[in-house]
Amino acid sequence: MSGRLVAFVLAAAIFALAAGAALLVLRSGAADAPATREAIVGATRFSLPSGYFRPQSRGGGRLQRLDLAAFFPDFTPAGDDADVDAKTDLAERYQRLLFISIQPADSSLDPAERPSRLYARFLETDRWSHPGGLVAAGFQAGSPFEGQELYFVAPEGRSFAARCGRPDAARKTPNTCAYDFRIDDLDVELRFPAGLLSEWQKLSEGARGLVAAARR
DSSP: OOOHHHHHHHHHOOOOHHHHHHHHHHHHHHHOSSSSSEEEEEEEEEEGGGEEEBBGGTEEEEEEEEEEETTTTTEOOSOOOTTTTTTTOOOHHHTTTEEEEEEESSSSSGGGGHHHHTTTBBBBOOEEEEEETTEEEOOTTTTTTTTEEEEETTTOOOOOOEEEEETTOOOOSEEEEEEEETTEEEEEEEEEEGGGGGGGGHHHHHHHHHHHBBBB
């Protein structure tokens, strides 16, 4: 065998070994991908299936804010788009998509007190009822919440109150609502499609349950 042929055979063997090693690393990486991730927000440690984590929180560790996503009504993981394919109805998917943000509670007013002690002064006098037993009112023009409406449980909205964008046929993005609540030393924001407002009890219970179950 000539020297050139020997060199060629050796090079081919080295390449095959390198390719095999790379494949093993890739397979190992997939196998070792964590089924759960941990994050620390303030003094609270969280442990959740990795599918809940949105991209900005996917690294875990100590975070200023933990961003999660879940599907209504069962609060199953929705932090990535692994369920999306060519057959996915994106509009229907959005109508079930919930975003949950968790951060340390600050010194501002407890969210349960905001409807009566903050929002009330900016609301229009007209009220109307909404399916699910909620009362609704629009925010005044020129107020900090102009262009939004408040949906709350009478009389003061302590058990539930959500701010939603006013319905607008020209809106290019889906209308969403934000429900804020405090658990011990954590402030939690739940953002959800306005079409789920009548399910406010399930939304509140599910979000609170997910946060409670994730705490360690």
